[in-house]
Amino acid sequence: MKIENKKDMPIGVFDSGVGGLTVAREIMRQLPNESIVYFGDTARVPYGSKSETTIIRYSRQIIRFLLTKEVKAIVIACNTASALALDAVRKEFKIPIIGVVAPGARAAREETINKKIGVIGTEATVKSEIYKKLIQAEDPQISVSGRACPLFVPLVEEGFAKHKITREVIDIYLSDMRESDIDTLILGCTHYPLLRSTIREYMGEKIHLVNPAYETAMDLKRLLEEEEMLRDTPVNDQEEHGEYSFYVSDAADKFKQFANSILPYDIETTKQINIEEY
Template sequence: MQRAIAVLDSGVGGLTVVKELMRQLPREKICYFGDTARTPYGPRLAEEVIAFTREIVDYLVQFDPKMIVIACNTATAVALEDIRCRVSLPVVGVIEPGARAAINLTNVDRIGVIGTEGTIKSGAYELALKQLSPRAQVVSLACPSFVPLVENGIFRSREAYRAVAEALQPMRSSDIDCLILGCTHYPFLAAPISEAMGNEVALVHSAEETAREIVSILRARNELADACATPVHHFFCSGDPEKFQYIARDWLGDSIRLTPVVWQVPHIQI
């Protein structure tokens, strides 16, 4: 039986990573969990995000995955090392890959980062960027209004363009030449973000670099899917499956076979 790559996110944002995984690794089976009932994670306490992430990982390991991808910047920032200590599988986050991509792209060593309140408060991107290049200057901005635009499926609306332009106003005068989309939801808003920032600012998101890292790990472990494999992907969510399926099909394409299953979220004691 083909073992899956398990991917988790606070909602639909991790589908941006899934799309890139499907492009780079079309033979790999994906098992995805979006915690749509409890999104967004950004405003939550770190202890709460860690508890949610542990719970989802415990749920996903029953499917015997060969790798876990935490495709949520907030969860990566606060829970990555915790999960790595709890499971024997390779666990990949999205912050270090995004930082590498930005360092490779910038010409002026001045990099912008936008993300949820939790990700920005953690300072995880600034730490990752400065470890890669001590010369890097980092300008960070929390954009809490962005995730609801995506989760509600209105990321192409006029409202989205207005909200993004207003939120990014402080970043426009920052003299950056690249902007890290430090939340996997934000690539859904790439068009309004690019319009707000202008063509001179390159947008960076971690999906492509994260997928490359996954390829490298699976190849080193000799666990890449067989060249003849025909994967059937499975998608789970903790909230409204119809809304999830609508966004997933819009992003991944109508030809993608989805089996969204609602997971009943238990009460967690923090």
């Protein structure tokens, strides 16, 4: 299919697996006319314990794949890849690319009153101190403390989001954070919004939770407006929303099942591709 108008081209969204679906969901909600091509790297998930070199190589392969789908912009819907690979791939590719970290960092900076922010994420994201760097570049007065929570992703993927075990793991990881005087907590991994209500219950109403997925969708909207690429109407008269297609590097059925439990619309098909070929 030849696309005549740049506005009609889809947005490319990618993640290490299913976590980025929380970002895709926000884009569906905030930008209902846009079409989305989603790629989940389910064969090589998780990214959170991998090195920068590896994450850059993976991101590069995925962007090359998304470009074959004629996307007009790319959203790295993964905190680890945003933290470790965004700068590198922006230099290599001409297409506009946005990550989830900068929108989350900005929202937290605007939200905090006492200038004390906490960040939770994967080992790689927390170790990179990317949120701290971005926040302090704008306001060096703000203190930012991080905590890696490696078990949150497997717990979510195992369907334990509201399980007693998860509440206990939250207590192990977040008790110091709760005792500290932060007033804002960034959910710095795209799986974590799926634990939002359990974390909210544990941390109490006084701490503001920042969900970078929502902020990213809003940033994407601004970007598309600026570049005059925002789509005004859905793809066709029969649909109230854009077209959504899903690609994974492994286990397409399991992905589809998970996606259908998260997204506002049911996924009909998910295609498996060999990402190492790109």
